[in-house]
Amino acid sequence: MNVPLLDLKAQYRSIRSEILAAIEATCEEQGFVLGPRVAALEQAVATYVGSAYAVGVASGSDALLLSLMAMGVKAGDEVITVPFTFFATAGAISRLGAKPVFVDIKAETFTMDPDLIERAITPRTKAIIPVHLFGQCAEMEAINEIAKRRGLRVIEDACQAIGAARHHIRAGALGDIGCFSFFPSKNLGGFGDGGMVTTNDQALADSIAMLRVHGSKVRYVHEAVGINSRLDALQAAVLSVKLRYLDRWTEGRRTNAARYEQWFKEAGLDDRVVLPKTETGNFHVFNQFTIRAQKRDELRAYLKDKGIGTEVYYPLPMHLQNCYRDLGYRKGAFPVAERASEEVLSLPIYAELTEDQLSYVVQTIGEFYRRH
Incomplete structure (x- = not known):
């Protein structure tokens, strides 16, 4: 698929x-x-x-x-x-x-x-x-x-x-x-x-x-x-x-996010994948469905081989970019952001996804962790 x-x-x-x-x-x-x-x-x-x-x-x-x-x-x-x-x-x-x-950022959001x-x-x-x-x-x-x-x-x-x-x-x-x-x-x-x-x-x-x-x-x-x-x-x-269609598409994204949450838990992946958390009082529109994943880079490569697109937003925090060396920040200055950059992985979340596609993503992630 x-x-x-x-x-x-x-x-x-x-x-x-x-x-x-x-x-x-x-x-x-x-x-x-x-x-x-x-x-x-x-x-x-x-x-x-x-x-x-x-x-x-x-x-x-x-x-x-x-x-x-x-x-x-x-x-x-x-x-x-x-x-x-x-x-x-x-x-x-x-x-x-x-x-x-x-x-620095909050680890949960x-x-x-x-x-x-x-x-x-x-x-x-x-x-x-x-x-x-x-x-x-x-x-x-x-x-x-x-x-x-x-x-x-x-x-x-x-x-x-x-x-x-x-x-x-x-x-x-x-x-x-x-x-x-x-x-x-x-x-x-x-x-x-x-x-x-x-x-x-x-x-x-x-x-x-x-x-x-x-x-x-x-x-x-x-x-x-x-x-x-x-x-x-x-x-x-x-x-x-x-x-005119934005709210409909947003609800599609939110529905898909809820399906991911349910199916990840049912697959017993809670200890390998940290799902997005919605802050109390927030209405989340899921421009990205971004998880924290153990062995992130290996998982991403595995998903690519199985036909699943992913992205890493963002692999290098701003304070470690070459163009910002003169600001004087060093690795370790913002540990939450740095850890996020090493763990985050965004999965498909758009409204047009089918249940079969979503299920395939979760099943494939489950396969990866059973093998690793």
Whole structure:
């Protein structure tokens, strides 16, 4: 049996006619950059997230960068984030000449440990970027309390977490700003790059809308040095169709996660595999179903041989990347993140998986551990 890590073709087949109609209509309009289709998607995402404003940008990476720019982060400033994340989280900080300051994650959820934030704050700290990793929100009430007390801004890296919630408030409406990615592998994925920033702060929304078009409100008049980071209308057309199905796909992912949990326990694999834990108060959308596995690399190779796709997110924490040597961190600085990087393995979780495919994944993992 073949079980790919992600099967975008299966998703596309289910909505093909709607997608092609939306693309054709956009082509007939011949308006491809920003415009009414992007504005409509911005309004739809703001409504979905529960924020007052949403601003479409070219990628999730740019969403992070523009958010920091709008908050006035500059060279010499510090921004607190986690070492166990995709590079864009720290990279956006560095691109402005600011310094990423890392704090470790919680072992159970892979999200920022709020208990470690205070000791990382210095007079140069300007903001905190918690990451809602793998589709689960960080402990935002604790993070927000620290930020408010210390006069800091909070940017949610929600690039993997559209639809996730904490205490019934959705990701993107929990901090000062939320950043989303529409990379094709996300739960809401486009046909290329794309991103969105959400906020309840009109001044921040207006600033990001200006900065995404080279710092211009009026054509050829520039208020600031911005960048070119505009969401295009074709992506907005595709995403507007897909957004209507997002909750259905999310429930499919959650159902598959529940099946995995049941079947792993029934197979007696609890002592070899640590399943994802959902924090109390969280609504998990499972952008990834990430286990901790003994003999992870051997297991991954075995699954590949059996036709099962997997991925390791992330094999090398940020503080151990070559480009961050000058930050002065050494191996052992963030033991929870380092251990996670050695143990995590993401399994197929998308909504279109069949029960037979899910069962095959669990059975094959069971076979591996019986032989090892």
